[in-house]
Amino acid sequence: xxxxxxxxxxxxxxxxxxxxxxxxxxxxxxxxxxxxxxxxxxxxxxxxxxxxxxxxxxxxxxxxxxxxxxxxxxxxxxxxxxxxxxxxxxxxxxxxxxxxxxxxxxxxxxxxxxxxxxxxxxxxxxxxxxxxxxxxxxxxxxxxxxxxxxxxxxxxxxxxxxxxxxxxxxxxxxxxxxxxxxxxxxxxxxxxxxxxxxxxxxxxxxxxxxxxxxxxxxxxxxxxxxxxxx
Amino acid sequence: xxxxxxxxxxxxxxxxxxxxxxxxxxxxxxxxxxxxxxxxxxxxxxxxxxxxxxxxxxxxxxxxxxxxxxxxxxxxxxxxxxxxxxxxxxxxxxxxxxxxxxxxxxxxxxxxxxxxxxxxxxxxxxxxxxxxxxxxxx
Numbered sequence: 001x002x003x004x005x006x007x008x009x010x011x012x013x014x015x016x017x018x019x020x021x022x023x024x025x026x027x028x029x030x031x032x033x034x035x036x037x038x039x040x041x042x043x044x045x046x047x048x049x050x051x052x053x054x055x056x057x058x059x060x061x062x063x064x065x066x067x068x069x070x071x072x073x074x075x076x077x078x079x080x081x082x083x084x085x086x087x088x089x090x091x092x093x094x095x096x097x098x099x100x101x102x103x104x105x106x107x108x109x110x111x112x113x114x115x116x117x118x119x120x121x122x123x124x125x126x127x128x129x130x131x132x133x134x135x136x137x138x139x140x141x142x143x144x145x146x147x148x149x150x151x152x153x154x155x156x157x158x159x160x161x162x163x164x165x166x167x168x169x170x171x172x173x174x175x176x177x178x179x180x181x182x183x184x185x186x187x188x189x190x191x192x193x194x195x196x197x198x199x200x201x202x203x204x205x206x207x208x209x210x211x212x213x214x215x216x217x218x219x220x221x222x223x224x225x226x227x228x229x230x
Numbered sequence: 231x232x233x234x235x236x237x238x239x240x241x242x243x244x245x246x247x248x249x250x251x252x253x254x255x256x257x258x259x260x261x262x263x264x265x266x267x268x269x270x271x272x273x274x275x276x277x278x279x280x281x282x283x284x285x286x287x288x289x290x291x292x293x294x295x296x297x298x299x300x301x302x303x304x305x306x307x308x309x310x311x312x313x314x315x316x317x318x319x320x321x322x323x324x325x326x327x328x329x330x331x332x333x334x335x336x337x338x339x340x341x342x343x344x345x346x347x348x349x350x351x352x353x354x355x356x357x358x359x360x361x362x363x364x365x366x367x368x
Contacts, residue, residue, distance in 0.1 A: 034311070045317060045320075048321050049328075060332065206305055213297050216300070220259055220293055228260055229264075
């Protein structure tokens, strides 16, 4: 970087950044960015359709066996679900803030926000770990693995099949999100992102918000069916 | 500088307001689940279903508002190209078509059987598999 006195005063904010080179098949940085974004939105539609298959299964079985879902829901701890909702919403906020940091050359703030996003995702997975181990312990599992006794309701294994498939696929997405956020974190330390180039931050942000969005539906559909009691 | 003008940084006030609204709506959805609306159900029951239509409707309305806020401000669709907005809208429309067509089958199976004057013996494949599994154990 040019470190002459003149340019440091004029160009202080972007000092030390690693400049991005626009790929040769793009006309401009803007075209490159918009193409990536279009591709990302198309990818997100496939993600929504992937999850919609599971939501559809949920819908069918809930209409067929409403009592099963009402009982199954009481076997989940809504407080843990609510905690995870707050954690994911917070992480979505810090992610969106991070994108803004990159757009406005706030390098330190970007790194901090990515770190908070990563930590929130980690908290989410830790809470899920406790939920899953409890279910493994009491035997409220999927399909034929359902070994918990003492229930009159004959279809509970279906509820837990759907619970584990939906939260499992979602949790898998959170893990992938943690991976790409860690990658962004390392690159942000190397100052790869600045006002003229922040494409990876924006794309990971879109992905992360979709993960948050799916949880927004999963939380009431799984945890809040039969009301909540303190 | 013209490069920067293409990328509208979302004003921070939008981000913080969206965040706070999402937190409030999360509390609201939990509070709404604490109220049992089931005694209203006889008036609004569209089908012979036992679950509480008012509770689930309210929960889904709140979830849709939350999801819209995330898409509009966190995902920046408010400031984005119409093409990207239309992709998401088309996506949601097709998901609803998917749900509607599937439900048009699963919701009315028994009714169709009656109209046709015969009872088709639909058996849950999950149940069948489970029965088979428990038989082989003994």
